[in-house]
Amino acid sequence: MLKLIMTTKPIISYLTWAIGGKQVMGGIRVILEQTHHLLERGYHVNILTHQSKEIPWFDSKIKPIVIPEFSTDIPKTDILVASYWPTAYEVNNFTDVRKYYLVQHYEPLFENNSVAFELAKNTYRLPLKKLTVSHWISDKLEKETQQKSSCISNAIQPQKFQLPEGFAVNKPEKTQILAVASDMARWKGIEELFLVFKKLKETRTDIEITFITSDKRINSHHKQCIDNFIVSPIQEALIAYYQRADLFIHTSYYEGFGLPPLEAMAANTCIVAVDSGGINDYAKHNENAIIVPARDYDALFLSIYFLLDRPAIREKLAFNAQKTAQQFTWNKVIDKLENIFLEDSSN
Known part of the structure; x- marks a missing residue:
């Protein structure tokens, strides 16, 4: 019938x-x-x-x-x-x-x-x-x-995060690390994120860390671990930060989907992310991202440290990530x- x-x-x-x-x-x-x-x-x-x-x-x-x-x-x-x-x-x-x-x-x-x-x-x-x-x-x-x-x-709108053909970002001398969190909720993994930032700052002088959030509240000891604290940038500025970043870090324990990592991928940025559940619909370990277990501070730190000295691996992951993001x-x-x-x- x-x-x-x-x-x-x-x-x-x-x-x-x-x-x-x-x-x-x-x-x-x-x-x-x-x-x-x-x-x-x-x-x-x-x-x-x-x-x-x-x-x-x-x-x-x-x-x-x-x-x-x-x-x-x-x-x-x-x-x-x-x-x-x-x-x-x-x-x-x-x-x-x-x-x-x-x-x-x-x-x-x-x-x-x-x-x-x-x-x-x-x-x-x-x-x-x-x-x-x-x-x-x-x-x-x-x-x-x-x-x-x-x-x-x-x-997302993948094209919004991509540079026009023939354009390139003027990257700073230091390797750029970016994290974006909508708020400071415990399940966003903020404590682990700043523990990692603290250890990175203690062991590396060749990095610059930017943290973007819509929450103005930040502990003074957290602020000491980062170079730039940005609150609620306009969309164009956020996209520019994505494009400038060499590494994007995402630490939520749980996400229904998780838009910021996908946005970073669309901007041709290598991501290191906690397995938050929803992220598995687009991020694949060692293919277009590095995925670590939730709450595993050591794995997160070691993954970032590993990639800091391996730009070729970062570029390969970022290239695959951008191809993936274009499908969403x-x-x-x-x-x-x-x-x-x-x-x-x-x-």
């Missing part, structure tokens, strides 16, 4: 807890990118939120609609997508819409309170179709709930997302 495919495009609404502000947030950027590309493909798209501020770092053509928590008074929609664990409970209350849950991380890890941890964990058992950004998340959810999810992956485009993600929405519409 032939399956009839729906020809009228469904109205799609994303529900976020908060959106906007000066700080670039990876999870919010993903929502903005998905909605932007769906809009470009001719869909009517809404962003529903409980808190909204201006978004100076993203040119969105969709004006967020602010609604009260647990309100069911929303614009007409066919598809409603939860995007953070509290919004999953809200979406679950709706009827007469197709309900989805965009899972960008294992969100119980964000919660220090045991009640909030269990509430977040319970959302994965709600009857919402799960859309994940990595196979690590899909596998983790299936182990916990015995439910399948759809991995749509994640993306928004068109591919939206193709998967669109197929899921349209197939479900026809059932």
